[in-house]
Amino acid sequence: MCEIRDTTNKKDDIIRFRIQNLKGDYKMSESTNFIHAIIEKDLENKTYGDQVCTRFPPEPNGYLHIGHAKSICLNFGTAQKYHGKCNLRFDDTNPVKEDVEYVDSIKGDVEWLGFKWDNLFFASDYFQKMYECATELVKKGKAYVCDLTADEIKAYRGSLTQPGKHSPFRDRSIAENLELFEKMKNGEFNDGDKVLRAKIDMGSPNINMRDPVIYRISNADHHNTGDQWCIYPMYDYAHPIEDAIEGITHSICTLEFEDHRPLYDWVLAQLEWPQPPQQIEFARLNITNMLMSKRYLKALVDNGQVSGWDDPRMPTLVGLRRRGYTPGAIRDFCDRIGVSKSNSTVDIAMLEHCIREDLQTQVESKMVVLNPLKVTITNYPEGQVEEVEVENSKEDETKGNRMVKFSKHLFVEQEDFMLAPSKGYFRLFKGNEVRFKGAYFLTCQDFVLDDGGNVVELLCTYDPKTKSGSGFSERKVKGTIHWVDGSSAAKIKVRAYSYLMVENENGETIFNEDSVKEYQALGEESIKGASPEDRFQFFRHGYYIADAFETNASEKVFNQIVDLKSSWKK
């Protein structure tokens, strides 16, 4: 029988990032769906006793993306909801595509999302059992060795509208099939010479039932079993057996496998498996401005259009992680989008809402000026520096306050000044008064232009009576803006992102050639203490994370996680 190994999460699994689960322990949502309805009926009818067992079965041939997160949340979440079990199983039946690099990253991603598997299995653990089952099928006259080439099999299969034809090898004797299959296993043939096929119905309207190939020869090195095998089971044959061995009750997969379900059921029926698991299909995740195809993502990486699988713009879990998304936000997103059988495309605004909501109460805020514009306070003493008190979080008073340096020479955002203010603009313009966050009211008295007519400096006056916290209430200003002190400011690098994929005028989703904007920004002094993966709200801008790899003691690089919403339209 199969050997079962490594049944617990290992502490020393490769974890490239410090795990920061801002939302704390996972709480299963109250939400329900059609799969839960099926399970509840099964529980009621005691179809599988009172057991619920699911699994997340990725093939270790690439990095996980947010579409996989939907499946992970569904499978693990469902098991939690019904006090059942959920396995992580690597569906590694095709050695030429798979690699340990991917099994390590997948384990890391599942853990990062906050789930713990009850068992960790490999489909390859069951190769011996699968071989025995195949032999049993042969003995029952339900499988045969076929010598047709791949092209011939294709031709014999018929088409969508034409039935298939019987293979000339279909009526080989059981004894001959047994002998041939064993020779296949023993490496007596070359790749492609022979296959084992299920004997079902070449006239079936369902093409999957037209004597599907269930074993092929592949003299390839397998990441788990090495050269132990040279025949490998096909998905349609292997998957039901994997599920059945593990005692899976509900085998949840995506819609494109609906047509394979009769074959899934057929395999277990021939093997007379008691209480066979049932396959249930749901619609895979699509999100606007995101492309989840593994092939396409790989092309982006290979072409150098992104920096790697963990580029902050990528929909991969490692990418989202580097971008600053929290596991809690992703889980919340998966809960909110629901589970159904209709193909749909979720608005990316939903995802953005989830990360804003998660970060809002968790993160401290800092003042950062992306495009600095010099401000001189003409009536403030040269050389004087005072410290003003600013709250770390408007949402959470327990986060306390910090002191921020204020002096005659400051910087504000270029966007916060207009030469000719448009209607409704209430930031800086000549003659207007605004509050500098945490400090004073300042009035813009004049501005300085360079030779090109660009505004290079603002000359302002401040009103000492208006200091924050003084209780001053004689007059109000509409605008409050952020600023940094000129002499103590930290030079930091900030990257803001727009969508990697955008829709063109024909409604096609295309690669956005210009999705990164880099700023040489100025941050308040305290940001010099930021560590890799620290998240902040940049006041009036959005949420940012110190890049995991590029931030160190001397250099600070921030990635924009998501901007703040704004109802200001110029």
Place this chain on the structure above:
RNA sequence: UGGGGUAUAGCCAAGCGGUAAGGCAACGGACUCUGACUCCGUUAUUCGAAGGUUCAAAUCCUUCUACCCUAGCCA
């Protein structure tokens, strides 16, 4: 042209014969030392279409339409 699926608001999505939940987005307004947050309000006389059954239909029946999946020795 076979077979298998799916259609409820701009986007997700409940609903399972008793008179259209919720979220996101949008739009008003209140509040605001973040044009954020929060709060309050608005947004489907109608459920892909047309018939039928019923006192009553998004839900049942019939026909039709659109879209998705499917002819790997991939998963």
